[in-house]
Amino acid sequence: MSINKIYLEKFIKSTERAAIGAFPFIGKGDKTAADQGSVDMMRKELNSIEMFGEVVIGEGEMDEAPMLYIGEKVGKKAGQHLDIALDPLEGTNFVAKNLPNAFSMIAVCEKGNILSAPDTYMEKIAVGQSVPKNLLDLDFSVEKNIKLLAEAKKKDINQITACVLKRSRHDKIIESLEKLHVKIKYISDGDVSGAISVADPKTGIDIYLGIGGGPEGVLAAAALSCMGGQIQTRLVLDNEQKQRAQKIGIKDFKKKYYIEDMIKGDVMFCASAITNGDIVDGVKDLGNKYQVSTFALHKELKIFKKVKNFHLKK
Numbered sequence: 001m002s003i004n005k006i007y008l009e010k011f012i013k014s015t016e017r018a019a020i021g022a023f024p025f026i027g028k029g030d031k032t033a034a035d036q037g038s039v040d041m042m043r044k045e046l047n048s049i050e051m052f053g054e055v056v057i058g059e060g061e062m063d064e065a066p067m068l069y070i071g072e073k074v075g076k077k078a079g080q081h082l083d084i085a086l087d088p089l090e091g092t093n094f095v096a097k098n099l100p101n102a103f104s105m106i107a108v109c110e111k112g113n114i115l116s117a118p119d120t121y122m123e124k125i126a127v128g129q130s131v132p133k134n135l136l137d138l139d140f141s142v143e144k145n146i147k148l149l150a151e152a153k154k155k156d157i158n159q160i161t162a163c164v165l166k167r168s169r170h171d172k173i174i175e176s177l178e179k180l181h182v183k184i185k186y187i188s189d190g191d192v193s194g195a196i197s198v199a200d201p202k203t204g205i206d207i208y209l210g211i212g213g214g215p216e217g218v219l220a221a222a223a224l225s226c227m228g229g230q231i232q233t234r235l236v237l238d239n240e241q242k243q244r245a246q247k248i249g250i251k252d253f254k255k256k257y258y259i260e261d262m263i264k265g266d267v268m269f270c271a272s273a274i275t276n277g278d279i280v281d282g283v284k285d286l287g288n289k290y291q292v293s294t295f296a297l298h299k300e301l302k303i304f305k306k307v308k309n310f311h312l313k314k
Contacts, residue, residue: 268296
């Protein structure tokens with residue numbers, strides 16, 4: 001089965017309303033208020049959709065998040081049974097500081113087809129469409145992965161561009177990339193948009209690598225599943241996190257996850273920009289209405305589009 005095509009416009013509206021919810025807080029230094037604004041709007045929109053929806057990746061456990069928590073039921077209890085992974089505001093700091101690439105995101109699959117990733121760190125390596133499947137591996141050195149990638153893309157190593165989250169935990173990766181004279185695009189947040197940038201030729205990014213959030217890894221896998229990209233991941237767990245992971249059915253803590261392990265079957269993915277992004281433009285206030293731009297994907301129907309919609313102020 002596939003997800004009914006009527007849902008795509010509804011999910012686009014849910015991320016666009018969430019983007020509008022965060023918009024008043026751009027540059028205000030209050031990332032908590034921005035996140036709440038987007039959560040409130042997304043939840044309201046999701047509950048207006050005729051579906052049996054369940055949040056499998058959300059704002060946290062029920063005791064951590066008042067709304068859009070893991071396990072929360074959304075929708076009108078009619079229509080298809082759907083599992084939802086969401087991040088109403090990816091890049092809270094970007095909104096607080098008025099920096100690019102803050103997005104509202106959602107990924108949707110049929111029931112049981114999204115990995116319930118714990119809210120822990122995750123190793124990731126992602127590449128685009130033009131690379132042989134499973135060529136790169138988390139267990140290879142940075143040097144080996146870059147050399148294999150350069151050979152596959154018929155580029156000199158110094159023509160490769162890597163996207164890396166700017167964190168001290170990535171110092172060794174960065175040191176290896178610099179020794180190879182690889183170009184590096186640093187991001188300070190926005191783990192999902194960083195990972196999916198490898199599948200958009202306009203970004204010029206060849207590889208994304210490093211350690212980021214587990215839920216964000218699954219959201220990236222959903223987008224890359226539609227775009228033909230690849231991602232390999234592995235959870236990074238301490239002892240307490242291993243206990244939590246076991247409770248949601250994860251037994252092999254060293255398992256490497258590919259797209260098909262995290263996302264199965266048909267997928268819809270929507271990302272609406274709050275601040276201007278590499279993929280689409282941010283929210284624009286046009287006086288009596290907002291203009292919102294969204295990157296929308298539907299795997300089954302091979303839909304890959306960028307849309308602009310207008311929302312009247314209420």
